[in-house]
Amino acid sequence: xxxxxxxxxxxxxxxxxxxxxxxxxxxxxxxxxxxxxxxxxxxxxxxxxxxxxxxxxxxxxxxxxxxxxxxxxxxxxxxxxxxxxxxxxxxxxxxxxxxxxxxxxxxxxxxxxxxxxxxxxxxxxxxxxxxxxxxxxxxxxxxxxxxxxxxxxxxxxxxxxxxxxxxxxxxxxxxxxxxxxxxxxxxxxxxxxxxxxxxxxxxxxxxxxxxxxxxxxxxxxxxxxxxxxxxxxxxxxxxxxxxxxxxxxxxxxxxxxxxxxxxxxxxxxxxxxxxxxxxxxxxxxxxxxxxxxxxxxxxxxxxxxxxxxxxxxxxxxxxxxxxxxxxxxxxxxxxxxxxxxxxxxxxxxxxxxxxxxxxxxxxxxxxxxxxxxxxxxxxxxxxxxxxxxxxxxxxxxxxxxxxxxxxxxxxxxxxxxxxxxxxxxxxxxxxxxxxxxxxxxxxxxxxxxxxxxxxxxxxxxxxxxxxxxxxxxxxxxxxxxxxxxxxxxxxxxxxxxxxxxxxxxxxxxxxxxxxxxxxxxxxxxxxxxxxxxxxxxxxxxxxxxxxxxxxxxxxxxxxxxxxxxxxxxxxxxxxxxxxxxxxxxxxxxxxxxxxxxxxxxxxxxxxxxxxxxxxxxxxxxxxxxxxxxxxxxxxxxxxxxxxxxxxxxxxxxxxxxxxxxxxxxxxxxxxxxxxxxxxxxxxxxxxxxxxxxxxxxxxxxxxxxxxxxxxxxxxxxxxxxxxxxxxxxxxxxxxxxxxxxxxxxxxxxxx
Numbered sequence: 001x002x003x004x005x006x007x008x009x010x011x012x013x014x015x016x017x018x019x020x021x022x023x024x025x026x027x028x029x030x031x032x033x034x035x036x037x038x039x040x041x042x043x044x045x046x047x048x049x050x051x052x053x054x055x056x057x058x059x060x061x062x063x064x065x066x067x068x069x070x071x072x073x074x075x076x077x078x079x080x081x082x083x084x085x086x087x088x089x090x091x092x093x094x095x096x097x098x099x100x101x102x103x104x105x106x107x108x109x110x111x112x113x114x115x116x117x118x119x120x121x122x123x124x125x126x127x128x129x130x131x132x133x134x135x136x137x138x139x140x141x142x143x144x145x146x147x148x149x150x151x152x153x154x155x156x157x158x159x160x161x162x163x164x165x166x167x168x169x170x171x172x173x174x175x176x177x178x179x180x181x182x183x184x185x186x187x188x189x190x191x192x193x194x195x196x197x198x199x200x201x202x203x204x205x206x207x208x209x210x211x212x213x214x215x216x217x218x219x220x221x222x223x224x225x226x227x228x229x230x231x232x233x234x235x236x237x238x239x240x241x242x243x244x245x246x247x248x249x250x251x252x253x254x255x256x257x258x259x260x261x262x263x264x265x266x267x268x269x270x271x272x273x274x275x276x277x278x279x280x281x282x283x284x285x286x287x288x289x290x291x292x293x294x295x296x297x298x299x300x301x302x303x304x305x306x307x308x309x310x311x312x313x314x315x316x317x318x319x320x321x322x323x324x325x326x327x328x329x330x331x332x333x334x335x336x337x338x339x340x341x342x343x344x345x346x347x348x349x350x351x352x353x354x355x356x357x358x359x360x361x362x363x364x365x366x367x368x369x370x371x372x373x374x375x376x377x378x379x380x381x382x383x384x385x386x387x388x389x390x391x392x393x394x395x396x397x398x399x400x401x402x403x404x405x406x407x408x409x410x411x412x413x414x415x416x417x418x419x420x421x422x423x424x425x426x427x428x429x430x431x432x433x434x435x436x437x438x439x440x441x442x443x444x445x446x447x448x449x450x451x452x453x454x455x456x457x458x459x460x461x462x463x464x465x466x467x468x469x470x471x472x473x474x475x476x477x478x479x480x481x482x483x484x485x486x487x488x489x490x491x492x493x494x495x496x497x498x499x500x501x502x503x504x505x506x507x508x509x510x511x512x513x514x515x516x517x518x519x520x521x522x523x524x525x526x527x528x529x530x531x532x533x534x535x536x537x538x539x540x541x542x543x544x545x546x547x548x549x550x551x552x553x554x555x556x557x558x559x560x561x562x563x564x565x566x567x568x569x570x571x572x573x574x575x576x577x578x579x580x581x582x583x584x585x586x587x588x589x590x591x592x593x594x595x596x597x598x599x600x601x602x603x604x605x606x607x608x609x610x611x612x613x614x615x616x617x618x619x620x621x622x623x624x625x626x627x628x629x630x631x632x633x634x635x636x637x638x639x640x641x642x643x644x645x646x647x648x649x650x651x652x653x654x655x656x657x658x659x660x661x662x663x664x665x666x667x668x669x670x671x672x673x674x675x676x677x678x679x680x681x682x683x684x685x686x687x688x689x690x691x692x693x694x695x696x697x698x699x700x701x702x703x704x705x706x707x708x709x710x711x712x713x714x715x716x717x718x719x720x721x722x723x724x725x726x727x728x729x730x731x732x733x734x735x736x737x738x739x740x741x742x743x744x745x746x747x748x749x750x751x
Contacts, residue, residue: 053153053154053341053343053352062426062428062489062491062499062501063146063147063148063489063499063501063551063553064146064147064148064551064553064566064568064570064604065144065145065146065147065566066084066087066088066089066091066144066145066147066606066620067142067143067144067145068084068087068142068143068144068145069141069142070140070141070142072654073140073142073143074748075654075656075672075700075702076654076674077713077746078140078143079136079137079138079140079189080134080135080136080137081093081102081104081120081133081134081163081165082094082095082102082134084143084145084163085676086650086651086652086676086677086678087620087652087676088145088147088620088622089147089604089605089606089620089621089622089650089652090106090107090147090602090604090622090623090624090650091104091105091106091145091147091161091622091650092104092105092106092110092646092647092650092678093105094724094725095724095738095739096263096724096725096736097262097725097736098259098262098280098313099134099135099229099231099257099259099280099282100131100134100280100282100311100313101134102116102130102131102132102133102134103130103645104116104117104118104130104133104160105117105645105646105647106118106147106160106161107147107148107160107570107572107600107602107622107624107626107646108572108598108600108602108624108625108626108643108646109159109160109505109547109572109574109577109600109626109646110160110645110646111578111579111580111592112580112645113514113580113592114130114510114578114592115130115157115507115508115509115510115545115578116130116133116157116507117157117158117159117160117161117505117507118157118158118160118161118162118163119150119154119155119157119158119161119162119163120133120163120165121162121163121164121165122137122165122166122167122253123165123166123167123237123251123253123288124249124251124288124290124303124305125251125253125286125287125288125305125307126154126303126305126337126339127286127307128157128307128335128337128358128360129307129309129333129335129360131309131311132282132284132307132309135231135233135255135257135284136189136209136211136231136233136255137165137167137233138167138179138191138193138207138208138209138233138235139167139168139177139191139193139207140165140166140167140168141166141167141168141169142165142166143163143164143165143166144162144163144164144165145161145162145163146161146162146163146164147160147161147604148160148161148501148503148549148551148570149161149485149487149503149504149505149547149549150162151432151434151485151487151503151504151505151506152415152417152430152431152432152485152486152487152503153352153415153417153430153432155356155411155413155415155432155434155485155506156411156434156436156506156507156508157506157507157508158505159505159506159507159545159546159547159549160505167207167235167237168193168195168205169203169237169239170195170196170197170203170204170205170237170238170239171197171203171239171241173195173205174195174196174197175194175195175196175750175751176192176193176194176195176749176750176751177192177193177194177195177748177749177750177751178190178191178192178193178748178749179191179192179746179747179748179749180746180747181744181745181746181747182744182745183742183743183744183745184216184741184742184743184744185213185214185215185216185739185742186212186213186214186215187211187212187213187214187742187744188211188212189209189210189211189212190209190210191207191208191209191210192207192208193205193206193207193208193235194206194207201240201241201242202238202239202240202241203238203239203240204236204237204238204239205235205236205237206234206235206236206237207234207235207237208232208233208234208235209232209233209234210230210231210232211229211230211231211232212229212230213227213228213229213230214228215227215228215229215261215263216263216739216740217263217272217737218272219261219272219273219274220271220272220273221273221274221275221321222275224260224261225260225261226260226261226262226263226272226278227259227260227261227262227263228259228260228261229257229258229259229260230257230258231255231256231257231258232255232256233253233254233255233256234253234254234255235251235252235253236251236252236253237249237250237251237252238250238251244294245293245294245295246291246292246293246294247290247291247292248289248290248291248292249288249289249290250287250288250289250290251287251288252285252286252287253284253285253286253287254283254284254285254286255282255283255284256281256282256283256284257280257281257282257283258279258280258281259279259280259281260278260279261278261279262278262319262736263736263737264319264725264727264734264735264736265734265735265736265737266319266320266732266733266734267732267733267734267735268732268733273320273321274316274318274319274320274321275316275320275321275322275323276316276323276326277314277316277326278314278315278316279312279313279314280311280312280313280314281311281312282309282310282311282312283309283310283311284307284308284309284310285306285307285308286305286306286307286308287305287306288303288304288305288306289302289303289304289305290302290303290304297344297345297346298342298343298344299342299343299344300340300341300342301339301340301341301342301343302338302339302340303337303338303339303340304336304337304338304339305335305336305337305338306334306335306336307333307334307335307336307337308333308334308335309331309332309333309334310331310332310333311330311331312328312329312330312331313327313328313329314326314327314328315327315328315329317368317729318374318729318730318732319729319732319734320732322373323371323372323373323374324370324371324373324374324377324378324730325368325369325370325371325374326368326369326371327366327367327368327369327517328365328366328367328369329364329365329366330364330365330366331362331363331364331365332362332363332364333360333361333362333363334360334361335358335359335360335361336358336359337356337357337358338356338357338358339354339355339356340354340355340356341353341354341355341415342354348420348421348422349418349419349420349421350418350419351416351417351418351419352416352417353414353415353416353417354414354415355412355413355414355415356412356413356415357410357411357412357413358409358410358411358412359408359409359410360407360408360409360410361406361407361408362405362406362407362408363404363405363406363407364404364405364406364407364513365402365403365404365405366403366404366405366513366514366516366517367400367401367402367403368400368401368403368517369398369399369400369401370398370399370400370401371397371398372397372398375394375397375398375399378521378730379394379521379524379525380392380393380394382525383525383528388455389454389455390452390453390454390455390464391452391453391455391461392450392451392452392453392528393450393451393453394448394449394450395448395449395450395451396448399446399447399448400446401444401446401517401520401521402443402444402445402446403442403443403444403513403516403517403520404442404443405440405441405442405443405511405513405516406440406441407438407439407440407441407511407513408438408439409436409437409438409439409508410436410437411434411435411436411437412435413432413433413434413435414432414433415430415431415432415433416430416431416432417429417430417431417487418430424492424493424494425490425491425492425493426489426490426491426492426493427489427490428487428488428489428490428491429486429487429488429489430486430487430488431484431485431486431487432483432484432485433482433483433484433485434481434482434483434484434485434506435480435481435482435483436480436481436483436508437478437479437480437481438478438479438480438481438508438509438510438511439476439477439478439479440476440477440478440511440513440540440541441474441475441476442473442474442475442476442477442513442516443472443473443474444471444472444473444474444516444519444520445471445472445473446469446470446471446520446524447469447470447471448468448469449466449467449468449469450466450467450469450528451463451464451465451466451467452464452465452466452467467527467528469524469527471520471523471524473520473523477511477540477541479509479541481508481509481544483506483544483546484504485503485504485505485506486502486503486504487501487502487503487504488501488502488503489501489502495556496554496555496556497554497555497556498552498553498554499552499553499554500550500551500552501549501550501551501552502548502549502550502551503548503549503551504546504547504548504549505546505547505548505549506544506545506546506547507544507545507546507578508544509541509542509543509544509545510541510542510592511540511541511542512539512540512541512542512592515539515540518539519539519540542578542592542593542594543576543594544576545574545575545576545577545578545594546574546575546576547572547573547574547575548572548573548574548575549570549571549572550570550571550572551568551569551570551571552568552569553566553567553568553569554566554567554568561608561610562609562610563607563608563609563610564607564608565605565606565607566604566605566606566607567603567604567605567606568603568604569601569602569603570600570601570602570603570604571599571600571601572599572600572601573597573599574597574598574599574600575597576594576595576596576597577594577595577597577598577643578592578593578594578595579592579593579594579595579643579644579685580592580645581593581633581685593633595628595630595631595638596628596629596630596631596632597628597629597630597631598626598627598628598629598631598643599626599627599629600624600625600626600627600643601624601625602622602623602624602625602626603621603622603623604620604621604622604623605620605621605622606618606619606620606621607619607620614657614658614659614660614661615655615656615657615658616654616655616656617653617654617655617656618652618653618654618655619651619652619653619654620650620651620652621649621650621651621652622649622650622651623648623649624646624647624648624649625642625648626642626643626646627640627641627642627643628640628641628643628685631685633685636685636686638685638686641682641685641686641687642682642687643682643685644681644682644683644684644685645681645682645683646681647678647679647680647681648679648680648681649677649678649679649680649693650677650678651675651676651677651678651695652674652675652676652677653674653675654672654673654674654675655672655673655674656670656671656672657670657671657672658670659671665705666705666706667703667704667705668703668704668705669701669702669703669704670701670702670704671699671700671701671702672698672699672700672702673697673698673699673700674697674698674699674700675695675696675697675698676695676696676698677693677694677695677696678693678694679691679692679693679694680692680693683726684726689726689733691722691723691724691726694720694722695718695720696715696716696717696718696720696722696738697716697717697718698713698714698715698716698717699713699714699717700712700713700714701713707749707750707751708747708748708749708750709747709748710745710746710747710748711745711746711747711748712744712745713743713744713745713746714741714742714743714744715739715741715742715744716738716739716740716741716742717741718741719740719741720738721737721738721740722737722738723735723736723737723738724736724737724738
């Protein structure tokens with residue numbers, strides 16, 4: 001009773017201090033060899049999971065966690081990081097644009113472009129480019145979504161959380177697995193994999209996957225489907241344990257993706273209607289080598305990864321049936337990371353510490369081609385309105401604003417985390433020193449010209465002068481950032497398992513390469529005697545984002561895990577928050593800027609209940625109130641306004657009935673109903689346009705036998721209409737509609 005009283009007192013006190021809520025779970029980093037209906041913690045053998053940053057005192061980390069295992073992953077048809085959206089409370093990853101668009105919002109933090117707020121690791125490969133987050137993954141074993149700043153152990157760009165995905169192990173899984181799926185919108189997918197042991201201590205697996213999407217929407221200008229896609233991937237995974245104390249693992253992944261068109265609807269006309277080509281192509285290669293050695297009290301792990309990305313985006317930037325301008329962005333990027341860390345324990349004390357380094361190099365060409373309508377309306381008309389007696393005529397009806405960039409970033413870090421057990425109390429403290437240097441070399445150029453005419457009294461024109469426009473700008477910019485990232489956690493062992501944590505998060509700064517064509521356009525306007533809307537130095541770069549996170553939570557579970565409840569409360573004080581904005585005027589660019597200060601507070605609650613045998617109910621709810629505390633962009637003061645693009649509420653529900661009593665000939669039917677809800681989502685800083693709260697219902701009927709299963713399913717069963725994205729281009733506004741009702745069938749084989 002005394003322990004329970006202390007426990008309740010801690011919860012009440014922390015709630016008063018925090019004033020708000022989020023979710024907690026005692027986090028076990030084992031692969032999911034547990035039942036799908038329980039979240040438990042247990043000690044791990046030192047090498048049971050290669051490379052996972054777990055404390056050696058039992059493999060637990062206190063924090064807000066959503067963990068999905070293979071059975072639930074299959075029921076929810078999760079094949080990519082974006083499929084986790086809304087399942088984890090306050091975790092939102094909208095599906096819009098191309099696979100390059102991988103925006104993630106957690107607890108009000110997030111951005112549409114450049115740096116992510118959440119880290120993604122798949123089979124120990126730490127993907128450091130957000131543009132490469134959206135890809136399909138075959139044979140997922142389990143997924144862990146940690147929310148809250150994870151910067152001490154995972155470093156830059158994990159200020160809102162960390163996603164860890166693991167695929168099946170060839171040492172634990174044997175045989176052949178295949179999956180075939182067909183659905184509405186001419187959607188088809190096939191994957192196959194073989195898992196085998198060459199020796200008792202050596203296993204290998206090879207998996208392949210292919211997907212085709214026909215698209216749901218039509219471009220009314222061309223009559224073609226938009227959103228068409230062909231993609232594929234292959235994975236080769238090797239695990240070797242030559243001695244009880246030594247383990248090695250290597251994972252090599254290659255993938256390709258080709259997409260055509262964007263479902264961007266003009267809000268004024270209500271049509272998807274543009275005349276120029278839109279497409280995206282991506283090829284990527286990644287490899288991670290993990291080596292772990294275990295001594296009596298110490299485990300040493302090294303994770304070395306290599307990543308390569310080659311992509312090309314072709315864009316009709318105006319998205320209108322008119323010849324304004326197009327963008328072609330080609331990029332080559334490679335990155336190398338090394339993470340060397342040790343963990344150990346002695347009595348009531350355990351620790352984990354290491355060093356980390358990375359280098360990333362990117363070469364990019366991003367020319368913008370101005371066409372007839374763009375030249376006439378955005379250049380000639382503006383200039384001629386100012387001086388109608390001397391109008392200009394451009395030399396040609398097409399010219400190129402050329403941009404080439406070489407971007408490099410390198411960084412290193414030292415980190416350490418200690419845990420001490422004092423009776424029923426557990427204290428954790430961690431610190432990371434992060435050092436990063438970024439640089440940008442740019443070359444902007446254009447070679448064109450115009451003729452100035454003179455209007456005579458009789459209304460006729462004569463040539464007054466000719467002005468060549470030759471711009472050839474080159475430059476180099478670099479910045480060095482040093483961050484000290486602390487974390488402190490205290491928890492108490494009792495039925496409610498309460499905890500409190502404080503941590504500092506960090507998101508790297510960068511450069512607005514998307515704005516160079518607009519800067520070049522402004523240079524042209526200044527040559528014609530018109531003032532620029534902004535200075536080069538004001539738009540070329542943005543500073544790092546920092547957050548101070550306060551969180552209190554609990555985890556309560558009944559015996560046999562027939563019922564558990566996770567809850568937490570969070571408050572985030574964010575400085576220099578990075579926001580994607582549309583510059584003033586009739587520009588096409590988008591840029592990252594730093595708001596002065598924002599704050600986010602909210603609540604998260606997750607529960608799981610098995611009221612009777614064969615029935616499991618799950619639900620999660622997230623609430624976020626994220627507002628500007630200090631943000632004046634030179635025209636408007638946004639203090640008190642809600643942050644755009646992050647939903648105020650997320651709600652997920654799942655009910656599963658395994659009808660074991662209705663089984664026949666070894667076939668067991670099951671029925672799963674789901675609901676995913678989100679909103680309100682503000683689309684602008686002034687809070688004038690928004691997506692209201694919406695819900696998507698799903699239903700899945702599954703028949704499972706020993707070696708096969710067949711599922712018949714439906715998504716967005718009520719055909720709810722909703723938008724996943726909003727943006728502006730040259731003064732016009734566009735939205736992307738979410739997918740309509742979708743039916744499908746999935747066949748799985750396990751031999």
